[in-house]
Structures are given as structure tokens and as C-alpha cells.
Amino acid sequence: MARWEGGAPDRLRAAAIDLFATRGFDATTVADIAAAAGLTERTFFRHYIDKREVLFQGQDVFEQAFVDGLYDTDSDDPMAMVRGALAGAGAWFDDERRPTSRTRQLVIDANEGLRERERLKLGTLAERLADALAHRGVDPASAVLAAETGMAVFHTAFVTWIAEGETRSFTEVLDDVLSRLRNLAAG
Amino acid sequence: MARWEGGAPDRLRAAAIDLFATRGFDATTVADIAAAAGLTERTFFRHYIDKREVLFQGQDVFEQAFVDGLYDTDSDDPMAMVRGALAGAGAWFDDERRPTSRTRQLVIDANEGLRERERLKLGTLAERLADALAHRGVDPASAVLAAETGMAVFHTAFVTWIAEGETRSFTEVLDDVLSRLRNLAAG
Numbered sequence: 001m002a003r004w005e006g007g008a009p010d011r012l013r014a015a016a017i018d019l020f021a022t023r024g025f026d027a028t029t030v031a032d033i034a035a036a037a038g039l040t041e042r043t044f045f046r047h048y049i050d051k052r053e054v055l056f057q058g059q060d061v062f063e064q065a066f067v068d069g070l071y072d073t074d075s076d077d078p079m080a081m082v083r084g085a086l087a088g089a090g091a092w093f094d095d096e097r098r099p100t101s102r103t104r105q106l107v108i109d110a111n112e113g114l115r116e117r118e119r120l121k122l123g124t125l126a127e128r129l130a131d132a133l134a135h136r137g138v139d140p141a142s143a144v145l146a147a148e149t150g151m152a153v154f155h156t157a158f159v160t161w162i163a164e165g166e167t168r169s170f171t172e173v174l175d176d177v178l179s180r181l182r183n184l185a186a187g
Numbered sequence: 188m189a190r191w192e193g194g195a196p197d198r199l200r201a202a203a204i205d206l207f208a209t210r211g212f213d214a215t216t217v218a219d220i221a222a223a224a225g226l227t228e229r230t231f232f233r234h235y236i237d238k239r240e241v242l243f244q245g246q247d248v249f250e251q252a253f254v255d256g257l258y259d260t261d262s263d264d265p266m267a268m269v270r271g272a273l274a275g276a277g278a279w280f281d282d283e284r285r286p287t288s289r290t291r292q293l294v295i296d297a298n299e300g301l302r303e304r305e306r307l308k309l310g311t312l313a314e315r316l317a318d319a320l321a322h323r324g325v326d327p328a329s330a331v332l333a334a335e336t337g338m339a340v341f342h343t344a345f346v347t348w349i350a351e352g353e354t355r356s357f358t359e360v361l362d363d364v365l366s367r368l369r370n371l372a373a374g
Contacts, residue, residue, distance in 0.1 A: 079371050112307070119306035120299070145343040145364060146371055152335030160328060177332060184266050184333055185372035 009047045009057075011037040016054040017100060020107040025051075025114065055104060056117060063125050065089045070132050078138045079178075082150035085129055086157070086174055093161060093170035102162040126151045153177050196234045196244075198224040203241040204287060207294040212238075212301065242291060243304060250312050252276045257319050265325045266365075269337035272316055273344070273361055280348060280357035289349040313338045340364050 015037035019028040030051055034044045048054050069088015073081045093101065108114040130147035134140050157177045161170050168176075202224035206215040217238055221231045235241050256275015260268045280288065295301040313334045320330035344364045348357050355363075 077374050079374050115310065116303040116307040119310045120303040123302065123306045141343065141347060141364075142367055142371060144346065145339065145367055148339030148342050149336055149368065149371065152332065152339045155335050156328065156332040159331065177328075180329055180332055181336065182372045182374075184329060184336065185369045187264050187266050187369075 008037075008039055008043055012039065012044055012047060013054050013057075014100075016051060017103050017107060020055075021103050025107055025111045052114065052117065055108065055114065056121065059121055062089065062092065063128055065092060066125060067128060067132055070129060071136070076137065078133055078142055078146040079149075081133060081136060081138075082129065082146050082153070083174070083178060085132075086150060086154050087171055089154070090170040090174060093158075095169075098162060101158075102164075105158075105162055122151050122155070149181070153181060195224075195226055195230055199226065199231055199234060200241050200244075201287075203238060204290050204294065207242075208290050212294055212298045239301065239304065242295065242301065243308065246308055249276065249279060250315055252279060253312060254315060254319055257316060258323070263324065265320055265329055265333040266336075268320060268323060268325075269316065269333050269340070270361070270365060272319075273337060273341050274358055276341070277357040277361060280345075282356075285349060288345075289351075292345075292349055309338050309342070336368070340368060 012033060016028070016033045019032055019036055023032075028051065030041055030044050033051065033054070034041045048057060066085040066089045070081045070085040072088065073084030075081065075084075108118050126144075126147045129150060130140075130143045133143035133146055138146065153174070157170065157174045160166060160177065161168075161173045166173070199220060203215070203220045206219055206223055210219075215238065217228055217231050220238065220241070221228045235244060253272040253276045257268050257272040259275065260271030262268065262271075295305050313331075316337060317327075317330045317334035320333055321327050325333065340361070344357065344361045347353060347364070348355075348360045353360070
């Protein structure tokens, strides 16, 4: 059992991820999560709609980090803007967050409904990035392709970053994946 | 109302997509679909588990077309194998299927649950392609990246292919998207 620090939302989130990982997502109730965090169910529902939301809350802020990173990139090159978007989100992935990110992903991978939800979130994010690229003057077909390819790069970089034994920062992994993509695409 | 040809599964599918598109997915019942196809509900359930399955059945055969295309590619270059996979599946997308593919996609895009299901199917397909690439000797990190990038290319090519007024074949669109990817990745 980890020591809970921070406010109620953080304590509930840590307790939930811990329980989902040990007991399974389906077998964990909101009552279990509240009890493990030393809080009431009422407090739980003050912060989260349901137990699934614990894993996905904050998505809007996370998406905004991608969009900000894209607009903050000086270059007009589509993949440079995509790199900017991914690096912007990379600020979320520091060493302190790595163990929780790893456990959260194991929980999601183990449950089909959660995997669907995550895929949809990545799809929505790809659409936002494509819109932002088009807004910055990229033709629509290239914008969709660059955004979707960016999600492929993000997924690959994230899986690599949370792998056991990986010590490089998210940005280092990201640049490695982008260089790999250049080589792959060149054939 | 279209003329129904072929066996019961095809008639049910055509009737279902027609109703989903005009009336909405949620507002359409299995009874409606069976009646529109001139068949009984019992016949419907002989072929499909539920109305959602009408949109996704045949997925196994579709995935196998990607995998076969990958293994049938002579080159050992990862993106050449991915192109082989996508071209293999492209045999499904002929001019005759284009209007139905377009309508089916509008139905899916209009419903969050269906979009989640479709994203999950694409995710599962990416995992199968990554496994096949690794099996053909591509290192695991490049295999995941090439497979996910392949899904980005597939998604972009498919959206372009079903666009109103598009007349190029799926394979022609695919090669255009792949050439666009090379340019994007080169920066």
C-alpha cells in the first residue's frame, strides 16, 4: 500500500489504480476505492462521475498540451509541428510519473472496454491535431495523415517509455522514434 | 429503398445500413431491420448477434487479408510489407462497394459507441500486423511503429477513397498517401 499524498482527487486516483491493478477493474467498487483512500463515497462522486473516469480525467488539459505544443512550434513543416505537439505533452511524462503511467496502462490493456475508451480518446486527439495543422496552413489530406502518424509515434514512444528498465526521458524516446520513422518511411 | 440481392445476411446488412443512415443507429431495432429485409427476427439472429455486429461482422476475414498481404510481400523492408498488407485489404474496396462503405462510415462516425468499437478493431489489427512484422524479422520497436503508421496510412487512404467525387481506386489512393508520408517524414 502506497502512502497517499496530496488532495482527495489524487488520493482517490492512487487508491483506484492500486486496486484496479491488484484486484482487477471490474472487481473494484467505488466503495472499495473510497475506503482504501480513507474517504467517503460521497467525496468520490464529488470528484469523479464513475470509476472509469478516474483513469481518464484530465484528458482536456492533456489534449490542450498537445495543441499548445503544436501552435508554439515556429516551423511550418507538418512533422515539426507534430513533434512540437508530442513534446508539449511530454512535459506530463516525467520520471516521477513513470511507475503510475505503467500501472495505469496495464489496467487499461487488461480490459476491453477501457482499451476502446483509450483508442477513442487518441482518435479524438488526432482529429484535434489535424484541425490545428489545417488551421496552420497544411492541406487537409496531409493534416490528417500527419496527425494520425503523430498518434502512431506517440503510442510507440509511450509504450517504449513505460517499458521496464527504460531510463531515457520521454523526449529522448520521442526523438528516437521520429528518427526511426524517417528511416522506415524512406524504405 | 434499394433492391435486395444475395442471401439473407447480405439483405439484412443492406437493410440495416439503410435504416441506420436514415433513422439513426439507436432508433433502429432488429425488428425494423428484419421487416425491411422481408425476413424474420429469428433469421436475423441466425446470422448476427445484435444490430451492432451487422456493421463489424467479417472482421476476421478482413484482418486476414492484411496479414496475408504482409506475408505475400517479397521485400523484407518494413514499410514495403505494410504496403503489401494495406494493398491486400484493398481488394475489398472496389468501386461497387464504395457507396456502402461511405454510408457505413457515416453511421459509425455519428455514434460514439460505434466509433470506439471501430478504433478498437483498428488497434487490434495494428497489434496483429506488428506481430507479423516481428515474425518476419523486424525489431519489435520498429514493428510497432511501422504497424501503427500503417494504420494511420490506412485510415487516411480510406477516408480519401470514400470522399464524395473521389474516383481513383483504393490502391491508387494508397500509393499517393504513402508517397505523401515519405515527404512528410523527410521534413
